[in-house]
Amino acid sequence: MKVSFTLNSETRWLECQPNQTLLHALREQLGVKSPKCGCERGDCGTCTILLDGKSIKSCLVLACEVEGCEITTLEGLMQSGLTPLQKAFLDQNAFQCGFCAPGMVIAATELLEHNSSPNRGEIEEALAGNLCRCTGYAPIIDAVLDLVDNGGK
Amino acid sequence: MSNYKYIGKSAVRVDGKAKITGAAQFVDDLDFGPDLLYAAVVESPHAYAIIQKINTKKAKELPGVVKVVTGKEFPYRFGLYMHDRYIFAQDRVRFVGEQVAAVIANDPATALKAARLVEVKYKKLKPLLNVGDALQQQGVDRVHPDLANYFHVPWFYPKKDSNIAHFRKIRRGDVGEGFGDADLVYEDNYVVPRYAHCAIENHAAVGKLDHDGRLTLWTASQSPHTQRHLFAEALAPLGFTHQNVRVITPFVGGGFGGKAGVTMEIVAAALATTVPGRPVKLLWSREQEFYNTYQRQGVEASIKVGVKNDGTITTLEQTLLWDAGAYVEYGANVVNAAGLSATGPYRIPNVKIDSVCVYTNLPPGGPYRGFGYSEFIFGLESHFNQIAKQLGMDQVEFRRKNAIRAGDQLAYGAPMHANGLLEAIDRVKQEIAWDTPKEIPSDSSKVRGRGFSLFWKAPAMPPNASSTAFLKFNEDASINIMVSGMEIGQGYLTVMAQIAAEVLGVPPEKIRVESPDTDRNPYEWQTVASHITWSCGNAVKRAAEDARDQIVDLIENVLEMPRDDIYLENCQVRSKIEPDFALDFTEFIINGLMLPDGSWRGGPIVGRGMFMPEFTSALSDPETGQGGKPNVHYTVGASAIEIEIDRDTGKITIPKVVLAIDCGQALNPDLVKGQITGGMLQGLATVLYEDMRFDDQGRLLNPNFTDYKIPTSLDTPDQIVPIIVEVPQGDGPFGARGMGEHTMIPAAPLIANALYDALGVRVKSMPITAEKIVAELIN
Ligand code: FES
Ligand code: FES
Numbered sequence: 008m009k010v011s012f013t014l015n016s017e018t019r020w021l022e023c024q025p026n027q028t029l030l031h032a033l034r035e036q037l038g039v040k041s042p043k044c045g046c047e048r049g050d051c052g053t054c055t056i057l058l059d060g061k062s063i064k065s066c067l068v069l070a071c072e073v074e075g076c077e078i079t080t081l082e083g084l085m086q087s088g089l090t091p092l093q094k095a096f097l098d099q100n101a102f103q104c105g106f107c108a109p110g111m112v113i114a115a116t117e118l119l120e121h122n123s124s125p126n127r128g129e130i131e132e133a134l135a136g137n138l139c140r141c142t143g144y145a146p147i148i149d150a151v152l153d154l155v156d157n158g159g160k
Numbered sequence: 161m162s163n164y165k166y167i168g169k170s171a172v173r174v175d176g177k178a179k180i181t182g183a184a185q186f187v188d189d190l191d192f193g194p195d196l197l198y199a200a201v202v203e204s205p206h207a208y209a210i211i212q213k214i215n216t217k218k219a220k221e222l223p224g225v226v227k228v229v230t231g232k233e234f235p236y237r238f239g240l241y242m243h244d245r246y247i248f249a250q251d252r253v254r255f256v257g258e259q260v261a262a263v264i265a266n267d268p269a270t271a272l273k274a275a276r277l278v279e280v281k282y283k284k285l286k287p288l289l290n291v292g293d294a295l296q297q298q299g300v301d302r303v304h305p306d307l308a309n310y311f312h313v314p315w316f317y318p319k320k321d322s323n324i325a326h327f328r329k330i331r332r333g334d335v336g337e338g339f340g341d342a343d344l345v346y347e348d349n350y351v352v353p354r355y356a357h358c359a360i361e362n363h364a365a366v367g368k369l370d371h372d373g374r375l376t377l378w379t380a381s382q383s384p385h386t387q388r389h390l391f392a393e394a395l396a397p398l399g400f401t402h403q404n405v406r407v408i409t410p411f412v413g414g415g416f417g418g419k420a421g422v423t424m425e426i427v428a429a430a431l432a433t434t435v436p437g438r439p440v441k442l443l444w445s446r447e448q449e450f451y452n453t454y455q456r457q458g459v460e461a462s463i464k465v466g467v468k469n470d471g472t473i474t475t476l477e478q479t480l481l482w483d484a485g486a487y488v489e490y491g492a493n494v495v496n497a498a499g500l501s502a503t504g505p506y507r508i509p510n511v512k513i514d515s516v517c518v519y520t521n522l523p524p525g526g527p528y529r530g531f532g533y534s535e536f537i538f539g540l541e542s543h544f545n546q547i548a549k550q551l552g553m554d555q556v557e558f559r560r561k562n563a564i565r566a567g568d569q570l571a572y573g574a575p576m577h578a579n580g581l582l583e584a585i586d587r588v589k590q591e592i593a594w595d596t597p598k599e600i601p602s603d604s605s606k607v608r609g610r611g612f613s614l615f616w617k618a619p620a621m622p623p624n625a626s627s628t629a630f631l632k633f634n635e636d637a638s639i640n641i642m643v644s645g646m647e648i649g650q651g652y653l654t655v656m657a658q659i660a661a662e663v664l665g666v667p668p669e670k671i672r673v674e675s676p677d678t679d680r681n682p683y684e685w686q687t688v689a690s691h692i693t694w695s696c697g698n699a700v701k702r703a704a705e706d707a708r709d710q711i712v713d714l715i716e717n718v719l720e721m722p723r724d725d726i727y728l729e730n731c732q733v734r735s736k737i738e739p740d741f742a743l744d745f746t747e748f749i750i751n752g753l754m755l756p757d758g759s760w761r762g763g764p765i766v767g768r769g770m771f772m773p774e775f776t777s778a779l780s781d782p783e784t785g786q787g788g789k790p791n792v793h794y795t796v797g798a799s800a801i802e803i804e805i806d807r808d809t810g811k812i813t814i815p816k817v818v819l820a821i822d823c824g825q826a827l828n829p830d831l832v833k834g835q836i837t838g839g840m841l842q843g844l845a846t847v848l849y850e851d852m853r854f855d856d857q858g859r860l861l862n863p864n865f866t867d868y869k870i871p872t873s874l875d876t877p878d879q880i881v882p883i884i885v886e887v888p889q890g891d892g893p894f895g896a897r898g899m900g901e902h903t904m905i906p907a908a909p910l911i912a913n914a915l916y917d918a919l920g921v922r923v924k925s926m927p928i929t930a931e932k933i934v935a936e937l938i939n
Contacts, residue, residue, distance in 0.1 A: 040185070043188075043189075043413070044188065045360045047446065048864065050446075051865055080182075081182045089177075089181070093181065097172065097180050100170070100173050100176060102179050102180065102649075104361070104414040104649030105411065106186065108180050132873075135873050138360055140357075140838075140870065141414055143837035143842075144873040144876050145837045147873070148876075
């Protein structure tokens, strides 16, 4: 079946099988590789993207469900360079292997869009669906907090 | 204080931008074009069975299937330290999930579907699912009836007609006398189960055999050169040698030992040889990640310690029985390493250690961050806590009194080197405010406890494990460094750049460190053992020094400046006596310098560096373990924790944990702290909730993140305080030694000891879940 939608501000369409996940369609058919596949069952969050502004796990959404939707992946956040959040992550060496980073950046971006000054607990809550095995989360959380303390700059 | 410009500074990671923008490519992100084939494996449903017949007819007939491959086509064994693992199971399957056959198809769904159509007839055997049963079984149905014929390294001692793949003995002093001298002899047993690495990226491999006979593998690996070697070795009967096997390793999404050596990648290598000209991709699912890579081995420890009333340890007798799983080609060396070092960082004159590697019909054991040390430290540090208690001695004082010092004899006889263990103990003790009373929680159902633990670890590696580096300048004075260590998150690329930067006066931002392609980058043993900063760091430093010497030679010869006056800074040659002299690297670094007669000297500057420790030896007396020098050095440290337990629910929260580690010289303190924060949480998870469950047929019941819980952002301690101790490693780059694995080693006894402090309950088996705590309290 054919579906069309907006992907990172561009109109795109694809031909998909009814059982195909959005994650698979993005990666294999559209060549958008920032969402990663770590579990394919909603546990790890590496496939996190924004669907109509909400962060979702793209391994749990079927490609045929996104007709007319607006999809943003990490690639789409950088249309005018690194975001302040990305800069904060970079400056603080927030990631190690980086496999979780695309999903984590998306989840944190969504949080900051709804809450410009989250506290530690709110950040922990917002990132709880994104697993990171390397960092112990502290540097990721600290980078978000620092950004908040610096007024989002 | 040193006056380094780049060393010891928290430089921003050179790979940071690639990672936060998604530019970093992992194996599954690489594009192989529409020609790409997909493979799926047929897995054994039984823990132990004889394969009677395989029928591939139905699978072959499915449209879209290109090839069905079974063990018949690849009757080869492979392995790192012992050749006991098969590319595909041959006559027997030895664990649930083992690959029996594989299907190659045009798309992943067809491959999976066809794999289910392969019919395998098995005759079930009685699986050996624990060490006790495995040690009993000496008949023909032991796990490897052919063990006696397997190649293995000279420092392994398999036992004939048994399931014992390796028996490491350490005998030092006189244990009988030691116990005789003791005022107190204390014995107990401790159990540590299996664990999973849970790197967030699953294993992935793509193989392609070109029509000209070159086999290339793209793998998610910590060990590109070792993989090439093992592929070439295993596929030698098909005519492959190192010349026509190539391994390319892009970014890796976490390793923790799980991507060391070779596991599923050899299947991709074998499959690629059956479809020349076309790339074939094999991706492990999260489930397979759990049961068909490596698992951390379980261990049963029996510990008997003799002490004097003043707290002096006279004797240690320890037996470690390891549930090593179906294949031990890597795991047997974990057993070996633990055996050599199971005294912990303590001075003990009389020692008897048996570390025994036992085959079972559970998934293969193997390397996992900590490499056996986390496992024995749980028992040992729990045990010492109880002994201090019985002696009525402060447990930190007890540890400090017996802590190993420079010059003390190690269990295998060689002397211990200079180290900062005492400083680590003192600083941790102060930071956790050991001598001040704990806070009393306002909620009366809660209670606080403190725990303390020392830790240590040496790299476990062959005595001749080496690292090499090439370094080349570009026209703009930027540098490419070619090495074959792997960036698995630890910050290796950044630290290598900092090392070269320091030697050559070129800022790290101008240095690219290139991920390996075994045909382009020089040799590296593996990125394991926390040895890469030390070993490859030395190679990079030597490559940079080689390049620096060439620059200095050129300047001396052409400009006639005394070489001792020359130094390099900010991509310029400077002079100590002529402050105005500054020659940009860009003026000569590729094209050299012109002489008055118009001819040129110099040319492109290219450095090479190699490091192999020449002072180690794995040869020792098999009966005592004495005589060799198997370990290059130990990294030591101390750690303490404060926990709060809810008596009603058993739930533990962690207000504070402190870890001090002597890393010789922190090349990048921020990255050292990153290892401490990440490693500590990984360690805490093993003791608090990670829990593998097998059924009575050897099937793993929870191979996913829903049922095998790893920490989320909600599970972090309130505060982790990293403390860096720096007693330089004489043979390390700028004095550095490794510290990546160590940070998770003390976590389990910390919790056990803090629990004891809070409630007087000693839990002797991991994990120490809330459920277990409540059960103990009810009893
Ligand atoms: S791949 Fe989607 S949550 Fe893990
Ligand atoms: S940085 Fe490796 S999983 Fe998060």
